[in-house]
Amino acid sequence: MPILKSLKEYKNEGAVPFHMPGHKRGNIYKKTEINSLFEDILALDTTEVPGIDNLHCPENAVLEAQGMAAEAFGADHSFFLVNGTTSGIYSMIMASASPGDKIIIPRNCHRSVYCAVILGRLIPVYINPEIDYEFGIAMGIKPETIENVLKEHGDAKAVVVTNPTFYGVCSDLERIAEIVHERGMILLVDEAHGSHFCFNERLPISALEVGADMTSQSIHKTLPSMTQSSILHVKSERIDIEKLKVFLQLVQTTSPSHILLASLDAARFIMQKFGRELLDETIDWSNWARSEINNIEGCRCLGPDRIGRNGTVDFDPTRLTVNFGALGLSGVEAEDILRKDFKIQVEMSDLYNIVAITTIGDYRSDYESFVNSLKRLAGTVRRGKIKSMPAPAFFAPQEPSLMPWEALYYEKEQVDIEQSIGRICGEMIIPYPPGIPVLMPGEPISREICEYLKLCVAQGIKINGASDPKLKKVWVIKNRRGS
Ligand SMILES: Cc1ncc(COP(=O)(O)O)c(C=O)c1O
Known part of the structure; x- marks a missing residue:
């Protein structure tokens, strides 16, 4: 565990720390006699002094630890992340497509994918997952769904797939990788919930094993690292690594926590030894x-x-x-x-x-x-009857009135839901279940959508992301109507 080793060595050396962080190896808690439970952790918390490597231009412990992770997870390159898989998703998407390019994304993808579309000023083309009505959840993406969308959008630069879903459901990534690569596109996998897959053959196959070009994994979710720590893996000739590094610098702090980095290193060690x-x-x-x-x-x-x-x-x-x-x-x-x-x-x-x-x-x-x-x-528990979910409707418009990043900059106003018909939505509205956005910023609000949303609320469905969870009111773009 090279990172942990470098931190311990620096702590044991006992140099007087005239540097950040301001808690000075946790001394402040001893001084003020505040019982914080922090002491042991803070004793290892340091900035990049000689002997402690730099995440953004690694030469020693971080470089070595990332190389060991690449070997353990089967990647060509692995990049440690201190801002979760969210930052991995931002970087992999922005490194794969330039502003104005099309990108194929599942309509039920995590909000970080939508945010990457906004940051990268991309044109999202949505694909819909299948639905299990008994559990009321989104399931896999069929390879045919990707084939069909690519017939019309063969100029897209990349395809994003969430694999597995939050519920552990896996799509046919192997076939999807073939379809995407046959067309010279890049396959990006949001594998936030699948970092454990490559460590046991009884688990589903991992994205890297089936040929995904990049995959972002929340090591903190299913493997034993600390919250916020994730890894972005690359296994592909199609990726410009130098460009990717620029985006990683863009979305991550210049003061990464070495404790988080060490916890990634330790998680890799545990998995290789006992996983x-x-x-x-x-x-x-x-x-x-x-x-x-x-x-x-x-x-x-x-x-x-x-x-x-x-x-x-x-x-x-x-x-x-x-x-x-x-x-x-x-x-x-x-x-x-x-x-x-x-x-x-x-x-x-x-x-x-x-x-x-x-x-x-x-x-x-x-x-x-x-x-x-x-x-x-x-x-x-008493037995009753639970309300049934309205059949999930997919409302993603072929052509939104505004791109999500355009909608972000427009002035907005909050109006009654009835008055929102014909206007352009200014916020994300995601009924849960099944977690598929009905409206994204920039999309026109129709009567059909309005009626569907009212039905969802009446059935007790949670509306995630909305400013008014009861949806009596909704934010719309000021002075513009939908087209
Ligand atoms: C499917 C999916 N993708 C991405 C993320 C973002 O991961 P992180 O919290 O590591 O940034 C999450 C977080 O819950 C998620 O569920």
């Missing part, structure tokens, strides 16, 4: 939990039975998505009960489901207490 075996346990216990949950009356756990449908070719067994529809319980209510009554906190919930993430850090007893809590919850 395969620990993941075997994680997969076995997750599968055990899934089958126990499926035996609880009223609960259903998303699983590999979904493979072969809805653009889904594989499934991450370590993702436990539990649906309580038959109990008349929403995911949001279940999350709340699990926390208050059983001291269990899941990653997220929506109208229908809770999503639990399992990793190599979990103990057998954690799985057991999760399953036992769900059994007790299902045994006590």
